Amino acid sequence: MSFLNPGGRLLWVGAILVGALSSAQAQRPPRVATHADSVRAARNAKIEYFPAQFTLVSGKQVRGYVTGYALFMHKQVECYETPPDQLPHPPMKALAIERIQTMTVDGHTLDALTKNGKTLGMLAENMTPVAGTKTYGYFITKADMYIPIPLMPMVMLIPVGSHDKYFWYVQPAGGLIREVPRSGKAFAALMATAFADYPELAARVRQQAPDAGYKNMPALVQEYKAHFAPAK
Template sequence: MFALRFSFSRLLLAALLAAIAARPAHAQKPVRVATRVDSLRAARNAPIVFVPVVFTMVSGKQVRGYVTGYDLFTHDKVMCYELPPNQLPPPPIKEMAVERIKTMVVEGHTLDALSKNGKPLGMLAENMTPAGASKTYGYSITKANMYIPIPLVYGYALIPLGSHDKYFWYVQPAGGPIQEVPRSGKAFAALMATAFADYPELAARVRQQAQDAGYKNMPQLVQEYNAHFAAAK
C-alpha cells in the first residue's frame, strides 16, 4: 500500500513538473514600434509655425495674411493663408501671383517686386544694401551638379548627385534703372563700381578687377558694403 502511494505521489509530482515546464516563460513585453497612424497623428497634432505678412498690391490695396515659410526672394507666386492656419478646420491655402504684388513685408523684411524697363520680372526680392544709395537684389537657384541614371522596369530615372546654388544679381544704381549684374569682368566692374560709388575704396577695388572683387564675390562685397555704412553710424 505504501509502495502504491509512493508511486502515485511520484506520478503526481512528475505531472506537476511537466505542467510547469510546459507553461511558457513570462516574456518581456516588446517595445512598441511607431506605426504610420502614430506618425500621421503626431503630424496632425504638431503645432503649425506661421508668421503674419502684409502685401501691398499693385492697385495700392493692402492685404494681410499668414505664411508658414518664406525666402528673401520669391518667384512666380506666394502661398499664404487669409486666416491663421492653426485653426480647426484649417483655412484653405491661397496662391497669390507675384505680378499682383508691389511689396511684401514679413518679420521686418520688405521684398520689392522687381521690374526691368517697365516689364515685371515675376520676382519679389529684398534690397540687400539698404544703407547705401544703390539697391542690390540677389537670388539663387539650386541646381544639381550631375545626374546618374537608375534603370527601372520601363526606362530609367535620373537621380541628382550633389547640388549647388547658382546666384543671380540685380542692381539699381542711385537714380538709374534696375539692371542684371553681368558675369564678365569688365562689364561687372563698370556697373558695380558705379553701384558702390558711395564707398570709394570698395568701388576702386571693383573697378581695378581685384581678385576678391568679382562676380563670384558678390555676397562678400555686399556684406562689406553694408558693414561700412553700419560702422559710419
C-alpha cells in the first residue's frame, strides 16, 4: 500500500502513535503506594478475632472480642466491646484481671488465680480438668547473659541467649491454691498430696524418684492428666 494513500497514511500515523505509547508505557516507572493506599489497605484488612466471655468477680457476665490470647495472661486482657472489624474500628480497652473470675475463649477456659483470697493477677487454664487436682503452669523467657554496648555517656546491656523459667500452681480438691516449690523435699510433700488420687504417681513423687522432681513437672502433669482421661 502506498503511504500517499489517505487511508494508508492514517494507518501509518496510527502505527507510529501506538508504538510511541507502548514505548512510553514500557519506560514508565512502577506506581509507588501512597499514604492514601496504605490507609485504604489498613481499613480493608481482615482482622482475625475471637469472641470471649468474661465472668467478673461480681458475678456479672460480659462479652468481649480479643485479637489474640495465651493460656496464661498477666495483669490485664486487652479486648474490644464490639467486633474490631467494624468501621470505624472500635477502641481497644484493657480489662484488669483482678476484676475477672473466668475467661472463656476459643474453647478454652482460663481461671483467675487467687491465694488466701487475694488475686495473683494471673489468668491460666487448668491443665488437668478431668482430675481432682487443678494444675496451672506458665513460663517466663529470661536472658542468660548480657553484652555491654557503650553508648556515650552510658552503657546499654543487650541480652543474648535466653531460657524459659517455669512456674507451677496446684490446687488439690477441696484445698487452697499453692505455688509448687522447687526444692526436693517441699516439692515431694506437696505434689504427693496433690497426686494422691493417682497413688502410683504419688508414690514416685514421695520417694523423690529421678524422673519425678520439679524439672519433670510437664511430664508429670501429662501423666496425671492421661490417667483420668476418659477411654476412647
